[in-house]
Amino acid sequence: MNAMTRRVVIGSAAVSMALALSACGQAGGGDSEEKGSSTKIGLLLPENKTARYESLDKPQFEKAVKAACGDCEVVYNNAVADVVKQKQQFDQLIADGVKVVALDPVDSAKAAGWVKEAQGKGVKVVAYDRAIEGADAYVSHDNNKVGELQGQALLAALGDKAATAQIVMINGDEKDPNAGLFKKGAHTALDGKVGKVAYEASGEWDPKVAGEKMAAAISSVGKDKIGAVYSANDGMAGGIITSLENAGIKGIPVGGQDAEVAGIQRIVAGTQTFTIYKSPLQLAPEAAKFAVNLLQGKDLGAQGETDGVKSTLFAPVVVDKTNIQSTVVKDGIYAAADICSADLAAKCAELGIK
Template sequence: MRLGWLRKRKLSSAALILALAIAGCEAASDRNNDSAPSGRNEAISGENVVIGMSLATLQEERWLKDRDIFIAAAEALGAEVQVQAANSNSARQIAQAENMISQGVDVLVIVPHDAAATAVIVEKAHAAGIKVMSYDRLIKDADVDLYVSFDNERVGEMQAEAIVSLVPEGSYAYIGGADSDNNAHLFKQGAFHILQPLIDNGSIRIVYDQFTEDWVPDNARESMEEALLANGRIDAVIAANDGMAGGVIQALTDQGLQGSIPVSGQDAELAALQRIVAGTQAMTVYKPIKKLAERAAELAVRLALNEPVATDKSVHNGKGNVPAILLDPVMVDRTSIDETVVKDGFHKREEIYAGAE
C-alpha cells in the first residue's frame, strides 16, 4: 500500500497508525468476504489515499459529470483526486499518466482514449506498484486490475431494439464510435445481435456502416451526408452516442429530413433529450453515471489500500480476463424521460422541456 508517499514521508507516525488501522480493516474484510463480497457494507477510509484520474477527454457533457461525481465521492471517503484530461490524444494521455505515476499516486483510474495504446500505462503503473482501474472503457492487452463500466453490449442492443420497433423494414445506416475505443465495438456487437436476424431474412439492409474518428459530431455529420448521397434513401440511423446523433440530425436537417428518420443515441445528454422532446431523435441510453462514479471511487480507494474487491463477471481484453463490475443501462424515449433522468436528478425537467410545452 503506497498511500501517497510524498505526504507519508512527513507523517510517519500518523502513517503507522493508519497502516495498523487498515490492517485491522483488511482482517475484518477477509472475515466478512463471503457475506459481503463487494465490501460495500463495510466502512472504509481513504485518508491519505491519492487517486490519479486520467480522462480521455472532457469535451463531452457526460465526462464532466463523471469527473465531478467521482471527485465528490472520493473526497467524501477522505481521498484526494488528481485529474488530467488528454483531449483525445493518446500520447498526451500516456505522458500525463506517467507524470501521475512519478508523483506517487496510490491508484490510477483510466478512461482510455485508445484502448490498445494505453496498455503501456498499466505496465508502467504496475512497475511502480500502482494498481489500475479501467473506468467505463476497457484497456486492451494489459493486466488491468479492475474494470468498472456498464453492460455496453446491452447499450447497443437497446439502441437497435428501439429503432427496429419504429422501422422494422428498410435501409439502415450504422454510425459507430471511435474504432480505437473498445466500447464502440461492444456497442456495435450489441446492435448487430438484434439486427443480424433481420438482415438475414431481408427485412433490413445495412447500406452504410462506419466508425467515427474520435467520436467527433462533425465527423458523424459528414458520414451521414455521405450515406444520403450514396443511397438516396435512408430509413433509420443507429448512432452510437448523443454527440454523434446531433451531427447526424444536423445533416438530416440540412436536407429537410429531421424528424422523419429515427436516430438513436446514448449518454442522455441534455441536448439529446431536448431533441427527443422535439421529435428529431428517437431515443437515448441513460447510463446512471452517479452510480458508476460513486462505485468506482469507493473501489479505487479499496484498490489503493490493497483490500479485496470481489466481482461476479470478467471481460477478456485480449490478454486475459479482467475482473469486472458492469452496471445496467436504461433505455429512454419520449415516454420515459420523467421516470428516468428526471427522477434521478440527472437533468432538470424544465431544462429538458424548455420551449416544448
C-alpha cells in the same frame, strides 16, 4: 584546551547537530509528503466532446471518493482525445506518487502497456468504462448490451417498416473497444431484421465528422431511401440530425447513447428517437469505491470478472419520450429546468416532465 578552542569546538558541534537535525527534518518532510501523496487518486478521462465526462462522470467520481475517504484527493485530467497527452498525464501522476489511477483510455491497447509499467512501480489501475487488459479492476456498463438495446430500439421505432428499411450506421471511434462492442451488439439486433445496412462508417465520436459521414450517406443511398439512422452516441446524433435537416429529411428514427442533456432535449423535440442511459450514479461511485479500496488494501467488492479482471458491469436503460421523467429526472441527473427550455416547455408538459 583553552577557552577559545572550547568555544570553537562547541560551536562546530552545535552547527553539525543543527545541520543533522535539519537534514532529518527534510527527510521526515519527504516521508510525510510521500505518505500524503498516497491519499491522492488519479482520474483520467479520454475526451471532452462527449459532454457527460465533464458534467457527470468527473463530479460524481469526486463526490464518491470524498464520501468514502475524507482525506483523499482526486487529481483530474482530460486527454481531449490525444493519446500522447494522456500518456503524459498518466506518467505525471506516477511521478507525483499517486498510487491508484482510474483510467478511461483514449486507446485501450496502448493503455495496457502503461498499466503493466505502472504495476511494476506499485501503482494500481481501475479501468473506467473501457476495458484495459491486465488492469486491477474494471467498471463499466454491459457494452454489448448497450448496442443490442440501441438496435432493438431502432427496430421498435421502425415497426412494420423494419423488414424493408435501409438504415445508416454511424459507429464510434475504432480505437475505442467499447465502440466495437456497441457495433457488435447493434448488428446482433439488426442483422436479418432490417432490409439492409446501406451505409456504415465511423463517426470517431466527433459530431462534425458524424455529420459529414451522414451527408456522404445521403449522397450514396439517396435522401428518400434512408429509413433510420443508428448513431453510437448522442454527440454524433446531433451532427447527424443537422445533416438530415439540411437535406430536408424529417421524421425518421435516430438513436443515440449517453443520455446527454442535448440528446434528451432532441427526444422531447422529436428529432431524436431514443438514447441509452448509463447512469453515472452507478458507474462513478463504483469506480471510486474500487479506487479507494485498492488504495487502502481492502477487498474490491466486485460483482464478477471480465476477461480475468475483477469487474462490475451495470445494465443500461433505453430512454425515449415515455420515460424521461422516471429515469434521468427522477435520478437527479437533470432537473426539469435543465431540459425544458422555453421552446420545449409545452412538449415537456405533454410528456409529464416536471
